[in-house]
Amino acid sequence: MKLITAIIKPFKLDDVRQAVADIGVQGITVTEVQGFGRQRGHTELYRGAEYRVDFLPKTKIELAVDDSIAEQVVEAITNVARTGKIGDGKIFVINLEQAVRIRTGETGVEAV
């Protein structure tokens, strides 16, 4: 199993959800996050008081998938979330040791 974490532009969330659902992903977890990468922040100006905003709002998606479709999922997210402009985000893939469905106690691939 793989745990895929994708940091994407917030407005791409619906497209990404649709794309991974089409591949057969059963569920995802979404978090609103802030961060910085190569994309620069912006400045805000309130009556002359200038504030640099270095952390930009992004959306973090986490999904646990079977090894067999991991590659496909990464590809789908990459395709859908890309705008070609700086700040499109990143995808991290790590090995997942165990998964448990709390309601039934199922484990492993059955649980994701």
Add this chain to the structure above:
Amino acid sequence: MKRSLSTSRVLICLWSVVLLALTFLGSEMTLAQETTPPAEATATEAAAAPAEAAPAEAAAAEAAPAAAPVCGDKGFECNKGDIAWMMTSTAFVLFMTVPGLALFYSGMVRTKNALSTVMQSFTIFCVVAVLWVIYGYSAAFTAGDTPFIGSLSKFFMAGSGPGAVAATFSKGIYLPDYVYCMFQLTFAAITVALICGGYAERLKFSAMLIFSVLWFTFSYLPIAHMVWYWDGPDAYTTAEAAATANSHAGFLFAKGAIDFAGGTVVHINAGIAALVGALVCGKRNGYGRVSFAPHSLMLSAIGTGMLWMGWFGFNAGSALEATGGAGLAFFNTLFGTAVAGVAWAGTEWLIKGKPSLLGICSGIVAGLVAITPAAGFVGPMGALIICAVAGVVCLFAATKLKAVLGYDDALDAFGVHCVGGIIGAIGTGIFVNPALGGTGVYDYVANAVGAFDAAAQLKAQLWAVGTSLVWSGFVAFVVLMLLKVTIGLRPSDEAQEEGLDLSDHGERAYNL
């Protein structure tokens, strides 16, 4: 714990002093009232005995001038349209503070201080309203021994009643005293609430409250008396009568300073106190390091709209009658304000590259402030120039001047209200000139617009500006320094970090 205990002890002491003072003054008033009836009785007896010699009657009449006129008496006309408009205006001005100003200010502070900022305006309104009825109205709007403050002859509305009258700006036309008192109440309350903008986010509630009560008593009341108190138009019959009447009038009124709706009394007065507040309280923790970005400009925008709407009561209501003069004030309050909104946001666009919502809201408020003293005195051209200047100069005061001098006037109460008020007060002196489209200054002896002396008028306006700056600044400084060495001004650093909403009120603005 120890700190909060001592604070509450000080509060209890202060409250006791206020109660004692009220009891004392109250009993004195009761005595004064008790001494009056005999005179009335004499008058009645004299009237009941017409057989007595005429001089006795005359003497009795002189002895009892307090046979107070009521609405509808000959020469004391009360107009239903005026009364309806003034009650409407009063409710409008209430709406400016509760919740207009509260939301305008609250939107500009951080989330953790949003509720306490609303709380300040609401509390100030209620407390000042109570004090106004008890002694404020009397101290501001009765003749006193000096031209600086009135008397306590109307303590807790003594001698007033539903039929009692208050002067307007027309001979023979009066308003019910209760209506005039409530109208003026809303002005006193918003003035004290305006100061919150200077010390926002860092003055603890108890200190804020004591400061507000003392500043209201020792700065608002004297300045309102000095600028606005007069015997009314009916006292100005002949040159000699006018001289006598002027000797009763407020210090600045007698100097000829004109202030239609409160440029000096409200805006300069509050604005300079806010600057002193910002300086004595010191900067907010983290100034220049932490982001103080407004938590909701939407709230500020809503508040701005409420202020603008309410300001029609403030300015057009200050005509005290539903006349063409009120119409002029209404016109200027709409037109001039729009000019200032365009001026501020437009200048921002030119200089910073982006016009901002906070900018147009600030411009609108700056315009409202600047047109306040001028509203019923200047024509469209005067309003255009005063408000265009205010829109641009207040922008620089709130951005550049503040940055250069380094004071933390958190919500620009000084930059907008004091600076805008000064522009308005001086602009009024210039553009009231009939030659420049103004109304001129009415001469109640001649019953016509008097000859206009531009230099004298400007001098009178400068007197008003200078007096309110010095008086209010001094009172604010003394009161704040006293509080600083007694109960302290600021909550602990942890409390400020946590936010005043939780530390002072145990509530959060948003439980989302």
